[in-house]
Amino acid sequence: MRMSKLFSRTLREAPSGAESRGYELLLRAGFINQLGAGIFSQLPLGYRSIKKIEEIIRQEMDRIGGQEILMPVVNPAEIWKETGRYYSIDKELSRFKDRVGRDMVLAMTHEEAVTDLARQQIDSYKRLPNMVYHLQTKWRDDPRPRAGLIRVREFTMKDSYTFDKDWDGLEKQYAAHYDAYFRIFKRCGLPVIAVGSDTGMMGGKIAHEYMYLSPIGEDSIIICPDCGITTNKQVAEFKKDYYPEEILESEIVETPGTATIAELAAFLSIPTRKTAKAVFMMGTFTDENGEEEERLITAVIRGDLDVEEAKLQNAAGANRLRPAQDEEIRKTGMEPGYGSPIGSNCMVIVDDSAAKSNNLVAGANKAGLHTLHTNFGRDYTGKTADIASASEGDTCPNCDASLTISKGIEVGNIFQLGTKYSESLNCTFQDEDGTRKPVVMGSYGIGIGRLLACLAEEYCDDSGLKLPLAVAPYQVHIVSLVKNNEIPEKIYNELSDTGIDVLFDDRKDSAGVKFNDADLIGIPVRIVIGNRTLKQDAVEVKLRSGGEAEQVPISDLGQKISDILSEMRKLESL
RNA sequence: CGGGCUGUAGCGCAGGGGUAGCGCGCUUGGUUCGGGAUCAAGAAGUCGGUGGUUCAAAUCCACUCAGCCCGACCA
Numbered sequence: 001m002r003m004s005k006l007f008s009r010t011l012r013e014a015p016s017g018a019e020s021r022g023y024e025l026l027l028r029a030g031f032i033n034q035l036g037a038g039i040f041s042q043l044p045l046g047y048r049s050i051k052k053i054e055e056i057i058r059q060e061m062d063r064i065g066g067q068e069i070l071m072p073v074v075n076p077a078e079i080w081k082e083t084g085r086y087y088s089i090d091k092e093l094s095r096f097k098d099r100v101g102r103d104m105v106l107a108m109t110h111e112e113a114v115t116d117l118a119r120q121q122i123d124s125y126k127r128l129p130n131m132v133y134h135l136q137t138k139w140r141d142d143p144r145p146r147a148g149l150i151r152v153r154e155f156t157m158k159d160s161y162t163f164d165k166d167w168d169g170l171e172k173q174y175a176a177h178y179d180a181y182f183r184i185f186k187r188c189g190l191p192v193i194a195v196g197s198d199t200g201m202m203g204g205k206i207a208h209e210y211m212y213l214s215p216i217g218e219d220s221i222i223i224c225p226d227c228g229i230t231t232n233k234q235v236a237e238f239k240k241d242y243y244p245e246e247i248l249e250s251e252i253v254e255t256p257g258t259a260t261i262a263e264l265a266a267f268l269s270i271p272t273r274k275t276a277k278a279v280f281m282m283g284t285f286t287d288e289n290g291e292e293e294e295r296l297i298t299a300v301i302r303g304d305l306d307v308e309e310a311k312l313q314n315a316a317g318a319n320r321l322r323p324a325q326d327e328e329i330r331k332t333g334m335e336p337g338y339g340s341p342i343g344s345n346c347m348v349i350v351d352d353s354a355a356k357s358n359n360l361v362a363g364a365n366k367a368g369l370h371t372l373h374t375n376f377g378r379d380y381t382g383k384t385a386d387i388a389s390a391s392e393g394d395t396c397p398n399c400d401a402s403l404t405i406s407k408g409i410e411v412g413n414i415f416q417l418g419t420k421y422s423e424s425l426n427c428t429f430q431d432e433d434g435t436r437k438p439v440v441m442g443s444y445g446i447g448i449g450r451l452l453a454c455l456a457e458e459y460c461d462d463s464g465l466k467l468p469l470a471v472a473p474y475q476v477h478i479v480s481l482v483k484n485n486e487i488p489e490k491i492y493n494e495l496s497d498t499g500i501d502v503l504f505d506d507r508k509d510s511a512g513v514k515f516n517d518a519d520l521i522g523i524p525v526r527i528v529i530g531n532r533t534l535k536q537d538a539v540e541v542k543l544r545s546g547g548e549a550e551q552v553p554i555s556d557l558g559q560k561i562s563d564i565l566s567e568m569r570k571l572e573s574l
Numbered sequence: 575c576g577g578g579c580u581g582u583a584g585c586g587c588a589g590g591g592g593u594a595g596c597g598c599g600c601u602u603g604g605u606u607c608g609g610g611a612u613c614a615a616g617a618a619g620u621c622g623g624u625g626g627u628u629c630a631a632a633u634c635c636a637c638u639c640a641g642c643c644c645g646a647c648c649a
Contacts, residue, residue, distance in 0.1 A: 011586090013586045014586085037641065090647090143647050144648085323646085413649055443649090511610095512608085513610050513611095
């Protein structure tokens with residue numbers, strides 16, 4: 001490609017609003033362009049990188065038995081109603097009506113579509129196991145897109161789906177994906193860790209997320225430095241300490257002005273772990289008729305801990321949660337700031353920290369009053385679950401080391417869906433024994449644009465991008481500094497003819513402009529053609545990753561470049 | 575959806591009742607030609623939109639749209 005003809009151009013200044021380095025460089029180098037909030041175009045350079053990433057993904061998916069298909073972005077709402085997600089997912093799922101008034105949705109993922117496909121294709125155990133994948137646009141009307149390509153509304157995702165006759169089969173395909181994902185990220189050059197994760201709106205049992213650790217990440221990952229366990233904070237477990245003691249009679253005492261745990265503990269001169277905190281949330285549930293309703297949830301946890309909302313949502317079986325407002329709490333006879341599960345007539349979820357502790361101080365559901373010595377079982381009941389939020393310094397449940405916390409960006413995930421979708425959409429097969437069974441499914445995603453955004457964060461310096469050879473838009477960048485482009489043209493054509501992706505700066509700009517643009521775009525190998533070396537029938541070859549420029553005779557250039565590229569490939573695959 | 579900020583030339587910004595400016599970029603010509611050259615001459619903006627106040631609005635007021643940041647939210 002000749003730069004004089006390149007559709008995009010570089011920007012000297014970062015467009016306002018580009019807060020992360022990688023995002024700024026993708027914009028300045030002309031890889032992407034923003035059309036609206038969370039809506040981006042891929043320009044020629046960016047799209048070339050995207051296509052290289054996609055090709056790596058295709059190869060690795062094919063390698064574990066995937067078959068590429070393409071499913072529609074627009075789905076009839078019917079299948080989404082069948083699985084219930086039409087009702088359980090809020091505004092993130094965009095709905096519209098077609099010309100005759102049929103309900104339609106913009107697919108934000110393709111479990112419904114693929115399960116509908118599978119129920120038509122798969123009728124017998126003989127057709128299992130199977131696996132399909134596609135690379136398709138998703139639309140998710142995120143309430144707050146941000147951070148460039150990290151969190152967008154429209155994006156391309158590779159999603160694959162596995163079909164098995166039993167959980168053993170699913171385990172195998174899941175394991176295959178687990179490894180394939182590491183190969184994909186490795187080949188792209190992105191360092192990731194796999195963390196245990198919440199299954200969220202996907203439902204299902206086991207799930208992992210692939211995280212690129214970065215301070216600009218929005219997910220919190222709990223990491224054990226000793227045994228290496230990594231978990232999304234949303235589901236991270238940790239070892240809780242208990243302080244069993246003899247159960248005492250409860251007693252109501254006056255505690256004026258102690259609406260927070262800190263105030264209460266200070267007023268009574270007790271540690272916060274001697275208190276029970278009641279947290280009120282409004283949960284959205286789907287009733288038998290498919291209608292949504294909000295119900296108050298009282299979450300009880302020991303005062304020294306905090307509630308992890310994702311855990312609470314799972315324990316409660318709610319579609320989503322939001323903090324309850326004071327009036328909503330009072331309406332059910334409880335008192336904000338002095339809340340107590342005692343006598344509660346709404347759903348109560350109790351963290352085991354509170355359930356297994358004795359004689360905690362809880363609210364009395366009257367302002368200014370608390371109850372001493374409350375005990376789970378005797379004074380109140382409820383569903384017990386782990387709903388506590390893990391944080392830095394908590395104890396690893398596995399090896400007793402002190403946990404640490406890091407920020408990460410989720411670039412991929414894998415889910416064991418099980419039969420959630422096959423059951424709701426009646427995707428069944430006839431097994432060897434003649435019985436009809438639901439297909440056991442798995443679902444596996446990679447956000448392509450987000451992956452590129454992470455690579456941009458990982459591979460950049462003060463001058464610009466420096467993407468790995470495997471995903472760089474071009475392999476070689478020819479910078480011509482001579483007026484007569486005859487020799488550069490010849491070199492450009494010769495290299496291109498050997499199948500190398502070459503970007504040729506044939507513009508009539510000054511050397512400085514060309515060098516700076518070359519640094520900014522960051523093609524791995526740079527050939528500088530100038531009078532300085534041309535006198536000796538030589539050019540300079542320099543790597544974007546660093547090191548000195550090397551003078552190479554033109555006659556040896558083809559071999560030299562080919563050697564460099566294969567050396568680079570070798571290094572990147574280590 | 576709450577809180578904050580910003581919309582003026584392709585990009586980055588200034589101006590703040592009297593009819594629009596700077597830097598970069600762009601066009602043409604000259605001189606340059608190995609790290610964002612230089613001189614000269616140009617082109618380019620319904621000042622996000624609508625309504626109002628005023629003799630007069632980019633500027634003041636109201637509403638609205640869009641984008642960004644924080645939070646809520648979120649495979």
